[in-house]
Amino acid sequence: xxxxxxxxxxxxxxxxxxxxxxxxxxxxxxxxxxxxxxxxxxxxxxxxxxxxxxxxxxxxxxxxxxxxxxxxxxxxxxxxxxxxxxxxxxxxxxxxxxxxxxxxxxxxxxxxxxxxxxxxxxxxxxxxxxxxxxxxxxxxxxxxxxxxxxxxxxxxxxxxxxxxxxxxxxxxxxxxxxxxxxxxxxxxxxxxxxxxxxxxxxxxxxxxxxxxxxxxxxxxxxxxxxxxxxxxxxxxxxxxxxxxxxxxxxxxxxxxxxxxxxxxxxxxxxxxxxxxxxxxxxxxxxxxxxxxxxxxxxxx
Amino acid sequence: xxxxxxxxxxxxxxxxxxxxxxxxxxxxxxxxxxxxxxxxxxxxxxxxxxxxxxxxxxxxxxxxxxxxxxxxxxxxxxxxxxxxxxxxxxxxxxxxxxxxxxxxxxxxxxxxxxxxxxxxxxxxxxxxxxxxxxxxxxxxxxxxxxxxxxxxxxxxxxxxxxxxxxxxxxxxxxxxxxxxxxxxxxxxxxxxxxxxxxxxxxxxxxxxxxxxxxxxxxxxxxxxxxxxxxxxxxxxxxxxxxxxxxxxxxxxxxxxxxxxxxxxxxxxxxxxxx
Amino acid sequence: xxxxxxxxxxxxxxxxxxxxxxxxxxxxxxxxxxxxxxxxxxxxxxxxxxxxxxxxxxxxxxxxxxxxxxxxxxxxxxxxxxxxxxxxxxxxxxxxxxxxxxxxxxxxxxxxxxxxxxxxxxxxxxxxxxxxxxxxxxxxxxxxxxxxxxxxxxxxxxxxxxxxxxxxxxxxxxxxxxxxxxxxxxxxxxxxxxxxxxxxxxxxxxxxxxxxxxxxxxxxxxxxxxxxxxxxxxxxxxxxxxxxxxxxxxxxxxxxxxxxxxxxxxxxxxxxxxxxxxxxxxxxxxxxxxxxxxxxxxxxxxxxxxxxxxxxxxxxxxxxxxxxxxxxxxxxxxxxxxxxxxxxxxxxxxxxxxxxxxxxxxxxxxxxxxxxxxxxxxxxxxxxxxxxxxxxxxxxxxxxxxxxxxxxxxxxxxxxxx
Numbered sequence: 001x002x003x004x005x006x007x008x009x010x011x012x013x014x015x016x017x018x019x020x021x022x023x024x025x026x027x028x029x030x031x032x033x034x035x036x037x038x039x040x041x042x043x044x045x046x047x048x049x050x051x052x053x054x055x056x057x058x059x060x061x062x063x064x065x066x067x068x069x070x071x072x073x074x075x076x077x078x079x080x081x082x083x084x085x086x087x088x089x090x091x092x093x094x095x096x097x098x099x100x101x102x103x104x105x106x107x108x109x110x111x112x113x114x115x116x117x118x119x120x121x122x123x124x125x126x127x128x129x130x131x132x133x134x135x136x137x138x139x140x141x142x143x144x145x146x147x148x149x150x151x152x153x154x155x156x157x158x159x160x161x162x163x164x165x166x167x168x169x170x171x172x173x174x175x176x177x178x179x180x181x182x183x184x185x186x187x188x189x190x191x192x193x194x195x196x197x198x199x200x201x202x203x204x205x206x207x208x209x210x211x212x213x214x215x216x217x218x219x220x221x222x223x224x225x226x227x228x229x230x231x232x233x234x235x236x237x238x239x240x241x242x243x244x245x246x247x248x249x250x251x252x253x254x255x256x257x258x259x260x261x262x263x264x265x266x267x268x269x270x271x272x273x274x275x276x277x278x279x280x281x282x283x284x285x286x287x288x289x290x291x292x293x294x295x296x297x298x299x300x
Numbered sequence: 301x302x303x304x305x306x307x308x309x310x311x312x313x314x315x316x317x318x319x320x321x322x323x324x325x326x327x328x329x330x331x332x333x334x335x336x337x338x339x340x341x342x343x344x345x346x347x348x349x350x351x352x353x354x355x356x357x358x359x360x361x362x363x364x365x366x367x368x369x370x371x372x373x374x375x376x377x378x379x380x381x382x383x384x385x386x387x388x389x390x391x392x393x394x395x396x397x398x399x400x401x402x403x404x405x406x407x408x409x410x411x412x413x414x415x416x417x418x419x420x421x422x423x424x425x426x427x428x429x430x431x432x433x434x435x436x437x438x439x440x441x442x443x444x445x446x447x448x449x450x451x452x453x454x455x456x457x458x459x460x461x462x463x464x465x466x467x468x469x470x471x472x473x474x475x476x477x478x479x480x481x482x483x484x485x486x487x488x489x490x491x492x493x494x495x496x497x498x499x500x501x502x503x504x505x506x507x508x509x510x511x512x513x514x515x516x517x518x519x520x521x522x523x524x525x526x527x528x529x530x531x532x533x534x535x536x537x538x539x540x541x542x543x544x545x546x547x548x549x550x551x552x553x554x555x556x557x558x559x560x561x562x563x564x565x566x567x568x569x570x571x572x573x574x
Numbered sequence: 575x576x577x578x579x580x581x582x583x584x585x586x587x588x589x590x591x592x593x594x595x596x597x598x599x600x601x602x603x604x605x606x607x608x609x610x611x612x613x614x615x616x617x618x619x620x621x622x623x624x625x626x627x628x629x630x631x632x633x634x635x636x637x638x639x640x641x642x643x644x645x646x647x648x649x650x651x652x653x654x655x656x657x658x659x660x661x662x663x664x665x666x667x668x669x670x671x672x673x674x675x676x677x678x679x680x681x682x683x684x685x686x687x688x689x690x691x692x693x694x695x696x697x698x699x700x701x702x703x704x705x706x707x708x709x710x711x712x713x714x715x716x717x718x719x720x721x722x723x724x725x726x727x728x729x730x731x732x733x734x735x736x737x738x739x740x741x742x743x744x745x746x747x748x749x750x751x752x753x754x755x756x757x758x759x760x761x762x763x764x765x766x767x768x769x770x771x772x773x774x775x776x777x778x779x780x781x782x783x784x785x786x787x788x789x790x791x792x793x794x795x796x797x798x799x800x801x802x803x804x805x806x807x808x809x810x811x812x813x814x815x816x817x818x819x820x821x822x823x824x825x826x827x828x829x830x831x832x833x834x835x836x837x838x839x840x841x842x843x844x845x846x847x848x849x850x851x852x853x854x855x856x857x858x859x860x861x862x863x864x865x866x867x868x869x870x871x872x873x874x875x876x877x878x879x880x881x882x883x884x885x886x887x888x889x890x891x892x893x894x895x896x897x898x899x900x901x902x903x904x905x906x907x908x909x910x911x912x913x914x915x916x917x918x919x920x921x922x923x924x925x926x927x928x929x930x931x932x933x934x935x936x937x938x939x940x941x942x943x944x945x946x947x948x949x950x951x952x953x954x955x956x957x958x959x960x961x962x963x964x965x966x967x968x969x970x971x972x973x974x975x976x977x978x979x980x981x982x983x984x985x986x987x988x989x990x991x992x
Contacts, residue, residue: 035778048605055610056617081601093965100724101964103778104921108960111914115954120605127612270797277786284783285771361869392871404866406859412979417859421871423852427880430851431844445979462978484871
């Protein structure tokens with residue numbers, strides 16, 4: 001039973017990280033209809049920034065709390081800046097191009113960013129120091145859920161709540177929803193669509209970066225390639241839930257995280273990634289609209 | 301057009317639609333719609349915007365699957381075909397060809413190639429034929445070019461055969477769409493607002509073209525807002541509103557029908573006049 | 575007056591360039607400047623990198639502005655029928671007058687035929703690799719360039735071909751020439767099996783599904799040890815034979831080279847004929863507008879499937895040759911990046927253009943081989959190429975020209991390519 005609960009919590013943790021990345025996919029898809037292939041790389045850059053910033057700060061003997069806060073801020077800010085820049089360089093000029101052009105551009109961006117980090121940093125795995133200490137009060141349950149898992153779960157849940165509130169109630173959030181529904185109409189009622197798109201990229205990137213730093217400190221190592229698999233899995237989750245739908249992305253992520261955790265725990269870990277990919281292929285074939293998405297027939 | 305086609309016999313039914321209903325999650329775009337088209341006639345389908353005319357075309361051509369109803373195609377000299385559930389390309393193979401309200405040509409292909417695509421469903425060469433170019437394939441390919449060019453000449457675009465479709469003026473694009481549809485050897489031609497956006501001169505050319513096509517033995521169903529064109533061209537008019545047929549008949553009759561006037565001009569005006 | 579305005583504009587550009595370079599210096603600061611060692615807790619500050627980034631983005635921005643202005647001016651002047659029209663007319667004359675084109679082809683032919691005798695075995699080997707990518711590029715070009723189906727898992731079919739030769743040879747001693755058609759056939763079978771369910775998906779979903787499929791194949795090869803020998807791969811795959819003749823290595827390479835040349839010619843021949851056929855036209859039309867295609871009686875799924883399966887067939891063939899060339903294969907040769915490189919060739923060359931794809935494959939594969947300094951930046955450049963091509967020149971180096979027909983006066987008895 002303990003093993004089951006342990007797998008359950010590790011699945012939830014996985015799922016919540018996927019959710020942080022999947023939100024970026026789903027928000028961008030909702031607004032400009034693009035599979036932002038480079039999103040996984042933003043997550044990877046977020047993790048690298050976190051590693052760099054936290055190491056530098058710890059060398060200068062900052063207190064732990066300060067390191068934690070500054071690292072989260074720095075990686076979210078820089079990832080947001082990357083997201084913003086990528087959109088301006090690689091997607092904005094292609095708004096009116098055929099549908100596949102921005103996707104190819106995104107693939108190019110993804111390859112570029114991977115190799116940029118590989119060249120500027122290292123092709124090898126880097127150890128990532130645990131940012132989150134073991135809490136004393138977690139001692140009795142440490143067999144089934146670790147401290148860092150607890151932090152990840154609280155942090156992601158609160159971020160998702162904040163995002164939901166933001167989208168529902170703020171001016172910017174409402175403008176985002178309007179732009180997602182009808183870009184032309186949104187522009188006509190005076191919404192600055194370019195600004196909204198940039199904001200979407202920045203928010204999505206920031207969330208992905210936080211996901212990146214949390215999982216990196218949980219697992220303990222990173223390299224330039226982590227964004228690829230994580231990106232595909234988060235995309236799978238977004239599609240599973242229904243791409244374009246924010247609650248769908250969260251739901252899909254938890255389903256994917258839990259099934260992956262149980263499958264690797266009870267069956268075999270060799271085919272962990274095969275499993276996610278097969279799930280992706282199967283959903284796209286049989287229910288491309290996902291669980292919560294609306295199927296959209298092409299207009300004739 | 302096809303030499304082996306029996307001559308058009310007026311009064312023989314070509315297409316019969318019964319109780320066609322298209323339900324988009326609660327909104328009935330078509331509501332028990334009936335329609336009957338006779339061989340060799342020009343029929344028009346009119347109605348206010350959003351009445352369901354294009355939805356009807358989309359159901360008929362297999363783009364949408366209607367919720368209920370029957371669509372029967374009585375091909376002269378052949379078995380009756382039920383169009384429900386056929387894929388769009390199969391519908392075209394049966395002899396129904398259409399044009400689109402918002403022109404859907406292949407913009408980066410030439411005029412000739414656009415029409416040649418229309419010959420696709422009447423020809424057969426496949427990969428091996430294309431690679432080996434056996435005599436049959438070569439003959440077929442020559443035939444495609446010849447037939448396509450013939451249609452282009454008829455439609456009046458012969459000097460622009462090698463021009464990209466996107467470079468044609470608007471009216472010519474509309475005519476090219478008709479040419480492309482004709483290339484599929486249709487029995488019934490469905491035209492979705494063929495005169496939209498045309499200037500008076502282009503409209504007149506279109507009028508003549510449609511008459512000429514009919515004289516060659518085809519039947520035509522057109523959706524159109526240009527009332528002058530509709531009244532002068534059609535043998536029979538169907539009026540629809542809110543997915544239902546509200547009137548039908550020859551042009552003079554439809555023009556006087558109070559329900560039609562109401563649908564077009566709104567309730568009050570009719571009362572004022574009455 | 576005018577001069578003052580030019581200076582003003584230039585100053586504005588410089589200010590813009592300064593802002594951009596500041597932004598990029600900020601953006602790349604953590605990744606480019608700081609390098610940490612988390613275990614030894616040491617930091618290296620590479621401030622010189624920041625200077626490079628600043629300078630480079632400053633210059634690139636200025637160059638970009640100048641280019642855009644140049645393009646605008648050219649567009650303006652071309653409206654008054656100038657340069658553009660002139661080059662176009664020149665090109666047309668070139669294609670109407672076949673002598674220069676034929677000379678060019680003859681020179682290329684002589685070069686290609688004499689290559690293995692003039693250059694070393696090492697060079698020939700590199701050239702074989704490049705030719706392999708030409709074939710892969712032309713194969714993917716049918717799928718992506720002509721039919722407009724973005725296939726990101728193309729390498730899966732390449733793997734199918736390579737493994738079918740390796741395994742057939744390992745277990746049953748099947749020779750190269752027998753394995754070649756089997757590899758092609760298996761590639762096609764996989765193409766049809768995968769294509770059938772996924773080809774009704776919309777373009778971007780199709781791309782992701784094919785990507786997923788490609789990764790599944792690779793992961794299976796990596797994990798199913800009993801079947802594929804896992805990550806350690808299969809070695810000692812025989813090179814292609816010629817009626818059981820034993821050949822020294824050098825001859826074998828030369829032989830392989832000519833085999834590749836033959837395959838390239840065969841591929842070009844097939845692709846050209848396909849493009850100019852009923853099927854080829856349907857592929858182009860499908861890329862332009864699927865709905866209109868269906869309304870014209872084209873069976874969407876079947877037509878797409880043909881393109882997909884043909885592309886897969888070629889990948890399968892190339893895979894067999896790849897296994898025979900390297901004599902060793904393992905799953906690491908069939909990653910997504912490989913698919914991306916082939917895609918890059920198609921995009922750079924120009925979707926649907928045969929000459930473009932050949933040129934692009936040669937440039938992208940040979941350049942990093944010969945410019946060793948450049949080879950580290952290979953993938954970085956590939957990524958950048960994909961983005962830049964999409965933004966600045968989506969039609970590729972050489973855009974595809976539509977076939978034109980001359981209709982003879984007697985109501986167009988025949989259509990000839992002009």
